Amino acid sequence: MKRAVKILGWTTGIFIGLALIAAGTIYFVATSDYLRGQLEGRASEMTGRKTQIARVAVEWGWTSNLKLEGIEIANAQWGKAPYMLKVDQVDVDIRLWPLLGGNLVLPRVVLRKPEVQIETGDKEQLNWSMDETPVVTGAAKALEPDNRFDAPVIGRLEITEGKLGYRDPKRKLELDGTVSTATGKAEDAAELSLKGKLEGQALEVRFVGGSVLMLRDTDQPYPLDLDVSFGGTKLKMKGTVQDPFKWTGANVDLTLSGPNLSDIYPLLGIPGPPTPPYTITGKLERETGLWKFVQSKWRVGESDLTGEVTIDERRKPAFLTAKLVSQKLVFEDLAPLVGATPARKTNVSAKQAQTQAQLEASGDLFPNVPLQVEKLRAMNMDVTLDAKRVIAPPWLPVQALAFRVLIQDGNATVKPLTLSVMGGGTIAGEMAIDARTDDPKVKANLRATDIELKNFFRQSRYFDATQGKIQGRVVLAGNGRSLAQVMGTANGHMAFALGGGSVSSLMVSLAGLQIFDALVLYVTGDNRIPIKCAVSRLNFQQGNVAFDRTLLDTQKSVLHVKGQLSLKSQALKAEIDSDPKSFDLLDLHGAVMIQGKLRTPQVSLGRVIPIPTPVFGNAKDVPCAGLTQEVLSAP
Incomplete structure (x- = not known):
């Protein structure tokens, strides 16, 4: 009996010794430079980038703890930042028993001072893209959950003093911000905040949603509340999603507002x-x-x-x-x-x-x-x-x-x-x-058909006395990055014609400087003068506009418009001459001059004789049908 107990004691002691030796060996390997070097090598192979890990520490148990310190993954060769990813410490708790069933349960994940740099190169390649890091990106894609119930169970996710940088030189986009999270539980909310700059304007992101644990432990719709502020632009999303990975069963309200879309x-x-x-x-x-x-x-x-x-x-x-x-x-x-x-x-x-x-x-x-x-x-x-x-x-x-x-x-x-x-x-x-190209080209080809002339004089005293239908054509082409540049380089023409109608007698008399008619109409009121014909063609050549065949044929006179307009300087210089058809008691024998900036031109009299005198007119009616066809159809 004593011999059996002695043998059993020796056997137990040997097993305990072997277990202690095995545990010590595992502990030594897990905390030695050997394991750290192996991890660095495997990570470098997967990412295609040199990876450094300063320290590895493992605490074994049914819930084991893994600490990786001083992690740094090098950037793409064309990248400006010295690294693509840098983390002071990754602190993860892992439950070993659920791994046997294929479930990954992480009671606690802590990332301390993670820094992520995202860059786009000259060929619009991304340093984090699959082409740049095919192995790690492919692995991440393979591990990506198909739905919310495939997501890892994370009891607590904490990111402290996180930094995010984005650089896209071609689009002149820069983003720098901070990322942090609050402790989340199944009944609590997870929070994310980000502050930085995008194109020189302040960017702020705030997200409140269900905890990470809620993704798997309930089939309730996942709540989310997102607020984004970018300069004066505000974006807000609030609602629930049945499966946030697939974005199915969504009931999400989106509001977007700002000074300029x-x-x-x-x-x-x-x-x-x-x-x-x-x-x-x-x-x-x-x-x-x-x-x-x-x-x-x-x-x-x-x-x-x-x-x-x-x-x-x-x-x-x-x-x-x-x-x-x-x-x-x-x-x-x-x-x-x-x-x-x-x-x-x-x-x-x-x-x-x-x-x-x-x-x-x-x-x-x-x-x-x-x-x-x-x-x-x-x-x-x-x-x-x-x-x-x-x-x-x-x-x-x-x-x-x-x-x-x-x-x-x-x-x-x-x-x-x-x-x-x-x-x-x-x-x-x-x-x-x-x-x-960087010098945009703009073209317009428009046709106006049966436009009522009187509608251009709404809310004016000329409305009731004006009628007729306008036909028109606009064919213009220019280039530039603003309306001023496009008009300053415009080539083409604008043409309009009125085959018959009427206008205010007062308006025509004032334009033709037939003072006698104007004085009478100011006292007795407006009346209607039939229009026999009105045509206008403006020829554009590199932003210089010339008045061509622009006239108004009435019963008493033919008004001719001549001059030019520079759309580069936006300056106008034109004159309106009246060619009477019959006797007029008082006429100034001078043109109406219109000069100055296009926005606010000045009207003056181009006097030839300083005092009004009678005039014997001999103007003839213009051949309206032929002139209209000529003006509208010319290339």
Whole structure:
């Protein structure tokens, strides 16, 4: 018996000794430079980048603890930053028993002072892309959860003093920020905050959502609340998603607001058009490779729109489709599209108000505000707008507007473009902007049909005495990055004709300086003078405009307009001569001179004889039909 106990004791002692030796060996290997070197080598092979780990420490148990300190992964050779990833310490608790069932349970994950540098090279390659780090990116893709229930169980995730940097020299985008998280439990919320700069403007991101543990331990919809502030642009997402990895079962409200919709490009990568201050609300949905913004309501300036926007990420570049309808479109809200500012003082951004003040101070009409048309290369688009009711200034009788914009690789075509005018007339045609180069080319080909003349004199004393229908043609082409530059290089022509109608006798008398008629009409009131013919053709050559065959034929006289306009300097010099058809008691024998800046020209008298004297007119009627055909159809 004693012998058996002795043998058993020796056997037990040997096993305990071997276990102690094995444990000591494992502990030595786990804490030695050998293991650290092995980890560095494997990590370098996977990432394709030199990886350094300063220290490795393991505490064994059913819940083991792994600490990696001084981790640094080198950047791509073309990168500017000295490293792609740097972490002071990774502190992870791992439960060993669930690993046997294929479940990864991490009660605690702590990243202390992680620094991530994301860079884009000259060829638009990303330092974190699969092409740059194929092994690690492929592994990450393979480990990416297919749904919320495949996600690792993390009881506590903590990121302290995290830093994020983004550099894209080609797009002149820079982002630097900090990342941190609060402790999250199943019943608590997880928080993420980020502050930094993007294109020199402050960027702040705040996210509140369900805890990481909630992803697996419940089938309740995952709550999220995201606030993003970029300069004056505000983005807010709030709601729930059944599966945030697939973005299925989403009930998420999205609100976007700011001073100018074009400011969203650095933030969202969507080339929005220049607008007055706006607020957009709607629901955000997603299918595989397709984002949908539905049930959207837009308030842009004083205009209202509704519709649906989709972005197809499966196409390269991404393709945006928007179908918008407006029951109230204020025409002045379209002014920012060409760099101009709505005439009203409300609903304009500070930058737009500054542009307007500069135009008023300089006397210029066309703004020289650079439009960032190169953004058209970022995304292809198909956008339609149907404005059922347009509210336009008195001098512009547009009552409805519809167009379709197609953008393909930076080449934008507005076709068809139709403006419905009061009285049944239309302005229709197409426009194009070729932004495939840094010197965009702009073209316009429009035709005006049966435009009621009187509608241009709404809210004036000439309205009731004016009638007739205008036909017109606009064929212009120019290049530049602003409306002022495009007009300053414009070639082509504008032509208009009125085959018959009437205008205010007072307006004609004042223009022709027939003082006797004007004095009588001031006392007795306005009356109507029949128009036999009116034509005008403006020829554009590199921004210089010449008046060609521009006249107004009435019963009493023929008014001729001569002169020129420089769209580069935006200066006008023209004169109106009256050629009477019959005797007039009082006439100044001089032309009306119009000179100065196009925005605010000055009107004066070009006197030949200093006192009014009688004149015997002998002007003849102009051949209207032939002249109209000639003016409108000439190339």
